[in-house]
Amino acid sequence: MSKRKTKRELLLEAGLDLFCEKGFEKTTIDDIIARADCGKGTFYRYFDNKDSLYSELENEFNTLFRQEVNKNCHSGMGLRQYTTAALTTFLRVFRQYQRLGMLRFIREQSLEPDARKASINPIMPYLMEMRDYFATAITSGAVRNINPENVVGLIIGATHFFLLRDFKLNLPYSPKDIEDTVDIILNGVARP
Amino acid sequence: MSKRKTKRELLLEAGLDLFCEKGFEKTTIDDIIARADCGKGTFYRYFDNKDSLYSELENEFNTLFRQEVNKNCHSGMGLRQYTTAALTTFLRVFRQYQRLGMLRFIREQSLEPDARKASINPIMPYLMEMRDYFATAITSGAVRNINPENVVGLIIGATHFFLLRDFKLNLPYSPKDIEDTVDIILNGVARP
């Protein structure tokens, strides 16, 4: 019953570990096979090269992202509930699968222009869906007449901020921070 | 009158160009000297290695950042004015000196933990100053009782979002987007 990890899985894990520790470019295939404890030939049996292993990891992340969004964010939710769910889901996905998520941050900036677009494509539909939620809310009168993309932008931006502050300064975010942030997005900071 | 550019300046410019185009790791010293049109020895006359050239560029950015914040964000400003100034300044610095700014995004993620902290240090005091602005505004009653760090977080987050959307999807932000975003931060999206 106990499933021994296959060499392929060991390689994927080792790659993820190392990309997060040392960055993609600085990680060598020798590093990966050393940590996965297998031979060089084995790496090339399963992956064409380092990029192809990276792609697998990215796909894995995208799948997880989609699952979580589908599970947690529904158009039937109320405004505060939905906004909180969106921010929380983003943060949870990047946190629960933290290294996979951070990997995206670490890597995707340095890709070629075309590759940059391609890497965000699988996620775009879900962001569009969120935009549509707020667009609908405007129509229904629950939300003021602002560009709904900017709401999604603030949610994504807050995610960036919390994760990078955690990553760079070791300052994790608290539930209160999330609540605060949602509250600002909904009601603003100004005393009415 | 106009002073011909020195080799050192040519190298810095070439480095900046290439780091932005191909990323730091993928840029070779041969690339840099080819674009700066000078010999390999000349590179090593002025810089110890690629990292040292990068550091110079980062310092340059930090200096520009400080200048712009000092010039544009003052504690005497009103709430909307200040928030707009903060977001605008962030965006202008990263835009006007766009490539220098993007460079930070592209590179700093893959540094060692200690280097990550070090790279953000020169900017921290200015972020603290912003936080203090909002803390004061809470005391004075102009702002509701939320954690002022989260306001700064949303401003930074929005900056991230606008810039990365521009960089990745070639979708630039408009003055209306800025206005919208400030408005959301101040008054929230919810119709009162």
Next chain:
Amino acid sequence: MSKRKTKRELLLEAGLDLFCEKGFEKTTIDDIIARADCGKGTFYRYFDNKDSLYSELENEFNTLFRQEVNKNCHSGMGLRQYTTAALTTFLRVFRQYQRLGMLRFIREQSLEPDARKASINPIMPYLMEMRDYFATAITSGAVRNINPENVVGLIIGATHFFLLRDFKLNLPYSPKDIEDTVDIILNGVARP
């Protein structure tokens, strides 16, 4: 039957050849791999760098030296027999494994002070043993009361002289030269 030489052995041989021909510093890794007829990566698979290949050769020499001294110089021998054996062994080791021996002469002078001491350490016990032979001979009355270290010094010095004369002027030493030299050390040049 005869085992084909491994790449590692080919590299060691090529290194020895070239160090002797052109000196250590003037020999490049490209030279070595060209002569060993293998790729650059192969060199670095087996050795960290040129110094590490050199160390291997030095160890090889030290091992040979120890073997020869153990085989040829015994405390039970008579004075002339022992002195002849010592000089002959020195010369044979440096001659039979001529290039390895000469390698020591060529290289070790330019090392850092600490490295100089370290490089002579593996040989020291054997020189001490020789000194002790003559010290014992003084006690037993066979040898006059001189500092036994100076006898060993003359044997080593004669070895230096014969080898360097051979190396520099292409003038090899003869059995008669050895006999002569031992005779001088034992009985002096002065007609009694």
Next chain:
Amino acid sequence: MSKRKTKRELLLEAGLDLFCEKGFEKTTIDDIIARADCGKGTFYRYFDNKDSLYSELENEFNTLFRQEVNKNCHSGMGLRQYTTAALTTFLRVFRQYQRLGMLRFIREQSLEPDARKASINPIMPYLMEMRDYFATAITSGAVRNINPENVVGLIIGATHFFLLRDFKLNLPYSPKDIEDTVDIILNGVARP
């Protein structure tokens, strides 16, 4: 009256210092001009390259060597007196002008075969003269019938030994060592 050192002299001194400290190959022209505190162009004003500076130093040594031998070793001397003078002169030249002398040891081994011969040529006549002294002493009956070259060989060998022991192990030789060594060469170690 106080003669300020010329740039040329400063360069020669710096070269000598550095060749002794780090070896010829490891010393760069940048090292030399840094220690001589002058510009790169100045080096090339006075010397064609590093080899040419070395040659000057070697010539300087050879001149000193000739002066000392002429001053101290005369054919009219008695056997012990002459032998002592020869060994002492060798040692003094290499000691008094220690770094120049050691420089020869350090460097000359690694030269090309032809250069090796050339570098010893200026000294050969003086070694021949010593050989002739002992040859004459054989004819006159003061010395037994051995090959006189081997006597010179032992004197040179002893010099090598004393100097290298000093250089490598920091064990200097004493007047007693010289006396001992001359005594062995003249009368042998064996109790008659």
Next chain:
DNA sequence: GATGAATGAGCATTCATTCAT
């Protein structure tokens, strides 16, 4: 399937040498 020896293109770095000022 799994391995790791062998490879060489590619990159960083050094340093002797030139030459305009």
Next chain:
DNA sequence: CATGAATGAATGCTCATTCAT
């Protein structure tokens, strides 16, 4: 006379990739 900026050939070293076992 003196300088030092500029140069690029030479060299050390890395690492992705291949392939015979």
